[in-house]
Amino acid sequence: MEVEASASHAAPILETGNGDVKMLKRMETVPDIKRDTAGITTQYIATGIVNLGAFAAGVCVAWSSSALPLLTSSSGVEPSEMRVEQTLPTNGTETRLELTESEASWVASLLCLGAVFGSIPAGLISEYFGRKKTLLYLALPLLVSWIMVGSSPNVYGLYVGRFVGGVAVGAFSVAIPPYVADIAEKHLWPTLANFYHVHFSCGILFGYIIGMVQSTTWLSILCASIPTAFFIAFIFLPESPAYYMSQGKNAEAKAAMRYFRGIDNDIDAELKALKEQIRNYARNRVTFKQLFQTRSTLKALFVSFGLMIFQQMSGIYPVLFYTEKIFKDFSISLNPPGAAIILGFCLVSSTYFSTMLLRSFRRRVLLMISFMTMALSLGSLAIYYHMNAGRIQDSSTWVPLFTLCIYVIVYAMGAGPIPWLMMREIFPANVTRRASAITAGFHWFLAFGVTKLYQNLVANVKTGWTLWHFAVTCIVGTIFVYFFVPETKGKTLEEIQQAFDGIQKKKKHIHVIEVESLSDAEAV
Numbered sequence: 001m002e003v004e005a006s007a008s009h010a011a012p013i014l015e016t017g018n019g020d021v022k023m024l025k026r027m028e029t030v031p032d033i034k035r036d037t038a039g040i041t042t043q044y045i046a047t048g049i050v051n052l053g054a055f056a057a058g059v060c061v062a063w064s065s066s067a068l069p070l071l072t073s074s075s076g077v078e079p080s081e082m083r084v085e086q087t088l089p090t091n092g093t094e095t096r097l098e099l100t101e102s103e104a105s106w107v108a109s110l111l112c113l114g115a116v117f118g119s120i121p122a123g124l125i126s127e128y129f130g131r132k133k134t135l136l137y138l139a140l141p142l143l144v145s146w147i148m149v150g151s152s153p154n155v156y157g158l159y160v161g162r163f164v165g166g167v168a169v170g171a172f173s174v175a176i177p178p179y180v181a182d183i184a185e186k187h188l189w190p191t192l193a194n195f196y197h198v199h200f201s202c203g204i205l206f207g208y209i210i211g212m213v214q215s216t217t218w219l220s221i222l223c224a225s226i227p228t229a230f231f232i233a234f235i236f237l238p239e240s241p242a243y244y245m246s247q248g249k250n251a252e253a254k255a256a257m258r259y260f261r262g263i264d265n266d267i268d269a270e271l272k273a274l275k276e277q278i279r280n281y282a283r284n285r286v287t288f289k290q291l292f293q294t295r296s297t298l299k300a301l302f303v304s305f306g307l308m309i310f311q312q313m314s315g316i317y318p319v320l321f322y323t324e325k326i327f328k329d330f331s332i333s334l335n336p337p338g339a340a341i342i343l344g345f346c347l348v349s350s351t352y353f354s355t356m357l358l359r360s361f362r363r364r365v366l367l368m369i370s371f372m373t374m375a376l377s378l379g380s381l382a383i384y385y386h387m388n389a390g391r392i393q394d395s396s397t398w399v400p401l402f403t404l405c406i407y408v409i410v411y412a413m414g415a416g417p418i419p420w421l422m423m424r425e426i427f428p429a430n431v432t433r434r435a436s437a438i439t440a441g442f443h444w445f446l447a448f449g450v451t452k453l454y455q456n457l458v459a460n461v462k463t464g465w466t467l468w469h470f471a472v473t474c475i476v477g478t479i480f481v482y483f484f485v486p487e488t489k490g491k492t493l494e495e496i497q498q499a500f501d502g503i504q505k506k507k508k509h510i511h512v513i514e515v516e517s518l519s520d521a522e523a524v
Contacts, residue, residue, distance in 0.1 A: 039262035040188065046237055046260065047180050047192045051199040052230035053135060053172040056142055058203020059223050060165050063149075064108040065323040065340055066211025067219055071099045071107075099155060105455040107158050108321045112448035114166020115173070119440040122171035123178070123433045127246075131179040132239040138175070139231040142168040143224055150220025166444075168227075174440050177424075178433065182240035183260045194355045197417050201351040204320060205344035211324070211337045245271070246278050277429075284430040291431055291438070299500040300426040303485055304439045307367075307419035310477030312446035314374055315470035316411055318454035319404065329463050330385070330400040339401055346405040350412040357413055362489050363422060367481045370414025375474035377407040382467035389464065415477070419443075425488040426496055 099107065126134040141164050148161030176196055184192045203226070210222045241260070244253035253274075257267045291297055319326065323343055324336040332339060357366060381403040427435045457466040486499040 039185075039260055039265060042260055042262065043184055043188055043192065046183055047195045048199075049230075049233045049237060050135060050176055050179055051195045052226065052233065053138065053176055054196045054199040055203040055206070056139075056223075056226040056230060057169040057172050058200040058205075059207045059226055060111055060142075060169050060203075061317070061320050062204040062207020062211070062323075062344070063219065063223060064111075064321040065325070066207060066337065067216050068099070068104045068108060068322070069324050069328070069336070070214065070216055071097050072101065072104045097152075097155060097158070099158075101455055101459070103155050105452055107155070107162055109448050109452035110159055110162040111166040111169060112317070112444050112451055114163040115170025115444035116166075116441050116448065118167035118170030118172075119174045119444055120170075120437050122174040123437040125171075126175050126178065126243075127433075130239050130243050131175065131182065132234070132237065132243075134171070134175050135179060136231060136234055138168045138171050139227040139234075141165070142227040143231075146220050146224035146227075150217055150224070170440065170444050173444075174437055177436075179240050182242040185261075190359070191355060193421070194351075194358075194417065197351050197354070197412070197420075198348070201344075201348045201412065205341070205348050208323065208337065208340040208344040211340065214337075241271070242274060242278065245274055246282075281430055286431050286434065288434055288438070291434060296497040296500045297427065297431055297435070300497075301435065301438070303426060304419065304423055304435070305442055306480050306484060307422065308439060308443045308446060310371065310473060310480060311415050311419055312443065312450050313470070313473040314371070314411070314415060314477065315378070315450065315454075315467075315473075316408075316416070317447045317451050319407070321451055322454065326404070326463075327400060329458075330388070332397040332400055334397045334401065339397075342401060343404055343408060347408045347412055350409040351416070354413045354417055358417070358421065362487055363418055364481055364485055364487050366414040367418055367485065368478050370410045370418075371474045371478040371481065373410040374407055374415065375471045375478070377403045377410070378467045378471035378474065381407075382464045382471065385462075385464040385467065389462075422485075422488055425491075425493075426486070426500075428493060 122134065145161045145165030145168070148157050148164070152158050152161060173196075177193065180192050180195065181189065206226075207223070210219060213219065213222075238256040238259055239252070241253045241257040244250075244256055250271075254267065254271060257271060257274075261267050261270070291301065323340040327334075327336040327339045381400060384399045384403070423436050423439055424432060454466070457469065461469075486496055488496055491499075
């Protein structure tokens, strides 16, 4: 680690009197990342390591698509108890339980319900116990959940395992961004902030790929390897400088900042600004109750909640949770796991390139284009379903695959990342964490409801009308963005709050005084 190059550098730090000697010595043993003198490589690698938590969360989402087809009863019988299935020698498929459609929907959706209970308190826990400790210990419930999912003899073990895993998934969604914000330089923050969405998408793709093994036991083992790798890699990274500073541990804060900035950067000015920022945050800290007492904050919550409603009601999580089942419903000739991998690759690539779009285009424009294109894709797929059901059109592979790929691509470029991005742009700094926790909890609650009710919608109104429902929701979401969502790109917080309050800056009037020349005056 590049905290201090020698003992002569470390000694002045220990003399400050507010440093933990054991902590500083332990931080000196953190591996040096390629002697990164500027700190940029270190920040990228550290962000990639901490976002292995997002990768693990994406794997949890994709597990349903790969595992539920192996566990779901094809006969539709509602057994009173789960029964052990024999291994099928014809294709090597190994399943231990046989679930009904209703039970499978609970297994899928309980992950999101657990995320509700993990996301809301995660921000407060990280403030009191530290960013690193909170994130590090989240690997444990995730590992326990995979052990339960892989070894449970009945469906109730699956329920508990998925719920416990969901708690970790929700906590990751709230706890990872603050850690990245604490270690990132300002000019790198927009790029590093997108690592969460990229890693989450990569986790989904990984979950689809390992679905090719067609074994629930091996699926659980491979999924459990991700939180294990996260724990081993993340344990070597230091705590965030901001947390050390908030605890009065200035020596540790300086050591951590030196690690992330390298030996070539002058960190004294940044530490001074950080200390002032923490003082202002402590002075202006608000409670959850006070969030609902300010007009501008209420309007920001309205916009944030509205974006999450239309993001989730567009059907993205049912598509990701039930990808293989959806392709089976459309009777495509391509192997469903293979089609799911193609869909996952489109999601990853579009999420990666979304950073460039967010730099170039306005938020509102991207949101409206995203929702409208999603509506067109879902509407086209619904029409295809009705034509196929009415024997007007023979089954095809490219139509469902193409429309769903377009759907996830435009989602990843607009409706997916922008609601999360705008949370840090429309709220004041002293309320961002609590507002983000509430909004994240609301997001996961909606994801739970939509994922759970998807099977009911398909059973009652069939797949075609379910797709129409999602398409109409996307159209309404476009209208909502047009009338209620302010533009935040290139705007200050004051300008955004003025937009919420309906205050428009008046243009300065330039008074032109015409001075007549002496000759003109004499002529008159």
